[in-house]
Every structure is written in structure tokens, then in C-alpha cells.
Amino acid sequence: xxxxxxxxxxxxxxxxxxxxxxxxxxxxxxxxxxxxxxxxxxxxxxxxxxxxxxxxxxxxxxxxxxxxxxxxxxxxxxxxxxxxxxxxxxxxxxxxxxxxxxxxxxxxxxxxxxxxxxxxxxxxxxxxxxxxxxxxxxxxxxxxxxxxxxxxxxxxxxxxxxxxxxxxxxxxxxxxxxxxxxxxxxxxxxxxxxxxxxxxxxxxxxxxxxxxxxxxxxxxxxxxxxxxxxxxxxxxxxxxxx
Amino acid sequence: xxxxxxxxxxxxxxxxxxxxxxxxxxxxxxxxxxxxxxxxxxxxxxxxxxxxxxxxxxxxxxxxxxxxxxxxxxxxxxxxxxxxxxxxxxxxxxxxxxxxxxxxxxxxxxxxxxxxxxxxxxxxxxxxxxxxxxxxxxxxxxxxxxxxxxxxxxxxxxxxxxxxxxxxxxxxxxxxxxxxxxxxxxxxxxxxxxxxxxxxxxxxxxxxxxxxxxxxxxxxxxxxxxxxxxxxxxxxxxxxxxxxxxxxxxxxxxxxx
Numbered sequence: 001x002x003x004x005x006x007x008x009x010x011x012x013x014x015x016x017x018x019x020x021x022x023x024x025x026x027x028x029x030x031x032x033x034x035x036x037x038x039x040x041x042x043x044x045x046x047x048x049x050x051x052x053x054x055x056x057x058x059x060x061x062x063x064x065x066x067x068x069x070x071x072x073x074x075x076x077x078x079x080x081x082x083x084x085x086x087x088x089x090x091x092x093x094x095x096x097x098x099x100x101x102x103x104x105x106x107x108x109x110x111x112x113x114x115x116x117x118x119x120x121x122x123x124x125x126x127x128x129x130x131x132x133x134x135x136x137x138x139x140x141x142x143x144x145x146x147x148x149x150x151x152x153x154x155x156x157x158x159x160x161x162x163x164x165x166x167x168x169x170x171x172x173x174x175x176x177x178x179x180x181x182x183x184x185x186x187x188x189x190x191x192x193x194x195x196x197x198x199x200x201x202x203x204x205x206x207x208x209x210x211x212x213x214x215x216x217x218x219x220x221x222x223x224x225x226x227x228x229x230x231x232x233x234x235x236x237x238x239x240x241x242x
Numbered sequence: 243x244x245x246x247x248x249x250x251x252x253x254x255x256x257x258x259x260x261x262x263x264x265x266x267x268x269x270x271x272x273x274x275x276x277x278x279x280x281x282x283x284x285x286x287x288x289x290x291x292x293x294x295x296x297x298x299x300x301x302x303x304x305x306x307x308x309x310x311x312x313x314x315x316x317x318x319x320x321x322x323x324x325x326x327x328x329x330x331x332x333x334x335x336x337x338x339x340x341x342x343x344x345x346x347x348x349x350x351x352x353x354x355x356x357x358x359x360x361x362x363x364x365x366x367x368x369x370x371x372x373x374x375x376x377x378x379x380x381x382x383x384x385x386x387x388x389x390x391x392x393x394x395x396x397x398x399x400x401x402x403x404x405x406x407x408x409x410x411x412x413x414x415x416x417x418x419x420x421x422x423x424x425x426x427x428x429x430x431x432x433x434x435x436x437x438x439x440x441x442x443x444x445x446x447x448x449x450x451x452x453x454x455x456x457x458x459x460x461x462x463x464x465x466x467x468x469x470x471x472x473x474x475x476x477x478x479x480x481x482x483x484x485x486x487x488x489x490x491x492x493x494x495x496x497x498x499x
Contacts, residue, residue: 051334052333052498053330053498083327083330084327086327087327087331089257090257091261092257096256104337108245
């Protein structure tokens with residue numbers, strides 16, 4: 001199986017703080033990978049570097065063989081991102097937001113079809129003419145993810161996609177994300193253990209900018225001798241910070 | 243111009259057209275000033291020889307005054323996008339620095355053009371009411387002749403919006419609005435003032451912007467009255483636009499470092 005993302009000694013330093021420390025990971029194609037970690041573990045910084053939003057201080061990172069530093073244009077065409085704060089144009093309608101984003105990535109003659117597909121895939125039909133600023137948090141997040149995938153990326157980064165959503169909205173979004181798994185590789189950061197448990201094929205636990213453990217849930221349970229991702233995570237995190 | 247820049251231009255135009263502030267700043271306020279100053283003009287005795295507020299002179303001044311608000315609006319647009327994560331999201335897309343710059347500046351030029359057309363239409367109505375001569379040909383020519391100064395002000399606003407935040411950028415724009423309207427001679431006749439004041443005014447591009455607008459309305463294409471001031475405005479607009487591109491590109495690289 002081809003690796004979509006390969007990092008080697010990837011490091012990001014901000015003055016005194018090392019946000020990501022010597023990260024060497026390989027993410028296989030067609031999988032949903034969860035980056036778990038407490039606040040400041042380096043999850044978002046990792047995603048920012050992989051999506052060319054932040055330059056690594058040291059090390060290398062490749063997306064489908066394209067170096068994020070040397071070939072950012074090629075990488076940007078391959079990735080979609082939904083940031084922690086929903087990035088939508090507030091005064092534009094749902095449809096206009098999708099059309100705008102499709103216009104950045106796709107040829108003119110493919111925009112209309114892509115917009116219709118996204119509207120249907122995320123059940124946005126009812127809201128398509130509403131300005132984004134009038135949507136609830138859950139629908140805004142859906143729109144943000146729809147905008148991230150409309151350019152047909154091969155890799156999708158979802159940075160805490162369900163943060164602040166109620167349980168029903170979260171479950172609904174999980175279903176949407178689940179539906180994307182066969183179309184692209186997904187890298188998701190989250191604080192919610194049940195989210196990673198429900199969605200992820202593979203889990204990376206990050207502590208202080210480093211990957212403290214990696215594997216499927218079964219592998220991590222076997223490694224720690226604990227049951228359930230929350231127990232596994234606490235065990236790894238406590239060992240990692242000791 | 244790339245399709246991506248055009249796409250971003252469309253988005254910015256739509257955003258602006260749905261913001262009530264754009265109508266207040268860019269349309270209502272210049273017209274209100276035009277009406278107020280016309281009323282002031284009607285109270286000035288003819289013997290005074292003061293013609294600065296006569297509609298054929300006032301219309302040009304108001305056109306430039308309106309552009310200073312386009313500058314403020316340009317700054318607000320950029321700072322608004324920068325304060326949220328929308329721009330950051332776009333930085334992760336294949337859009338280039340030039341696409342952003344064109345996409346921010348072009349819609350403001352369209353707004354500035356619409357604004358000047360509306361202001362001149364209001365000026366023509368005022369001229370008809372007050373029985374003052376104001377030729378449509380002059381107004382039509384001036385609507386295009388003031389575009390370089392619109393570019394100059396838009397670029398200044400874009401630079402402020404790129405360098406400063408939502409709180410400081412409007413403040414700095416207000417300083418330029420005050421300086422621009424005062425030193426530009428919109429509210430007084432610089433050429434009759436003389437002395438240090440005239441010299442200071444002549445050192446600013448605002449003075450020449452107003453001069454171009456007034457001369458164009460009178461279809462006066464004289465070297466001293468139109469061509470030389472136009473060259474200065476064009477030069478300043480070119481420098482400001484180059485600076486705007488440079489500053490945004492630098493800021494984008496810094497944000498992505």
C-alpha cells in the first residue's frame with residue numbers, strides 16, 4: 001500500500017517552544033488516521049506543516065511524493081483542509097461558498113456538477129440559499145468540510161471537526177466523514193476519544209510534539225494492557241509526560 | 243488576470259454588496275456631503291468670489307472625497323478576512339499572492355467607479371436645480387479620469403489592511419481621510435491660499451487628485467491643470483499598487499513561515 005504522507009524528522013520550533021519534535025511517520029493511502037493528543041501536543045502544527053500553512057524548522061514531509069517545502073503548489077492541489085475555526089465566507093450563501101471554493105480548484109465546466117454533488121453529499125439542499133452567517137455551528141462545520149472536499153483532494157485534513165458541536169450534530173458529521181473514507185485519505189485531529197474510536201483506522205498519540213504511540217485500537221490496547229481508547233490514551237499520556 | 247483572481251474578485255464584490263456599511267460609506271456619505279456643501283454654497287455671497295463649493299468644482303472634490311472612503315472600506319475588507327480563518331484556509335489553496343491582491347483591489351475599483359457615477363448623477367441633478375452649468379461630457383470624462391486616484395486610495399487601504407489589525411487600520415485610514423480632504427483642497431481653494439500651506443498641499447498626491455477631477459469635469463486638458471497632475475497621480479498609484487503587492491506577498495510568506 002502506498003504511503004500518502006511520509007515525514008522524516010519533521011520539527012517545528014517557535015522561539016523557545018518546540019511544537020513538533022522530530023516527527024517521523026508514514027500514513028497509508030485510503031485510511032482515516034486520527035492524531036490524538038492534549039492541547040499543545042503538536043497536532044494542529046503537524047497539519048499546518050503538511051498543508052503548507054507553516055514551514056518546518058527541520059526535517060522533511062512529503063505528500064504523494066511532493067515535498068511540502070520545495071513543491072508547495074503541487075501539495076496544495078492534492079490536499080483539502082477544514083480548519084479548527086470554520087473558514088467560510090460569512091456573507092455568501094452556502095451555494096456561493098461552494099462555487100467559490102470549486103472555482104479555485106476545478107476547471108470551469110466541472111464546477112456546477114461538483115457543487116451539486118457536495119450539496120447532496122452533505123444534505124445542504126435546504127440551506128443552499130442561506131448566508132453562511134445564519135447557519136448553526138454544526139451546519140457551518142458541514143459547509144466547511146464540504147468546501148474542503150469540493151476540490152477533490154486526495155488527502156483531507158480535518159482539524160477538530162466536531163469541536164463545540166452537540167452530540168447529535170457530532171454523530172451526523174461522523175456519518176458524513178465516514179462516507180468520505182473510500183474517496184480520500186483523511187487525517188483528523190481530535191480531543192474526543194470516542195470520535196477517534198468510531199472513525200479511525202489508525203491512531204497516532206502525540207505527546208509534547210512527538211508520537212508516543214501508533215497503531216490500530218487493538219494494537220494500542222495490546223501494547224498498554226488497557227481497554228478502550230480513553231484508558232489507552234491516559235496510560236500513554238501519563239507515561240509520556242512522566 | 244487568472245480565473246482564480248476573477249473568482250476571488252466575484253466573492254469580494256458579493257461580500258461587499260451585502261454589507262450595509264458599503265452603501266453608507268461609499269454612496270450615502272459622499273451624496274450627503276454634496277448636498278450639504280451645495281446648501282453652504284447657496285449661502286456664500288457671489289461677491290466673495292469663492293467658487294470652491296459651486297457644483298462644477300464641488301463634484302470633483304466629492305469624487306476624490308468618496309474615494310478616501312473606498313480606501314477605508316478596502317482596509318476593513320482585508321482586516322476582516324485576516325481576523326478570521328478564511329484567509330488562512332485560502333492560503334492552503336493553490337491561490338497565489340497576485341490572485342489575492344487583484345481580487346481585493348479590483349472590486350474596490352468597481353465600487354469606486356459606481357460611487358463616482360452616482361455622485362456625478364447627484365451633482366448633475368443639483369446643477370439643474372441650482373441652474374449651474376455642468377456638462378455631461380465633462381462628468382463622463384471625469385468618471386474615468388479619477389480611476390487612477392481610486393487605485394491609489396484603494397492600494398493605500400489595502401496596505402493598511404494588510405499591515406494592521408481591525409482596530410488600528412480604520413484609525414490610520416481616518417487620518418488619511420482627514421489629510422486627503424484637507425491637503426487635497428477639497429474644502430478650500432489651495433491655489434488662492436498661498437504660502438506654506440499651498441506648498442505643503444502641493445507636496446501631497448491628494449492635491450493633484452482633486453485637481454485632475456476638477457479639470458476633467460471642465461474638460462480642461464491643460465498641461466498644468468490636468469496632464470502634469472495626472473502624471474503625478476498615475477505615478478503615485480503605480481507605486482502604491484506595487485507596494486500593496488509587495489506588502490501582501492511578504493505578509494503571506496510571514497504568515498506561512
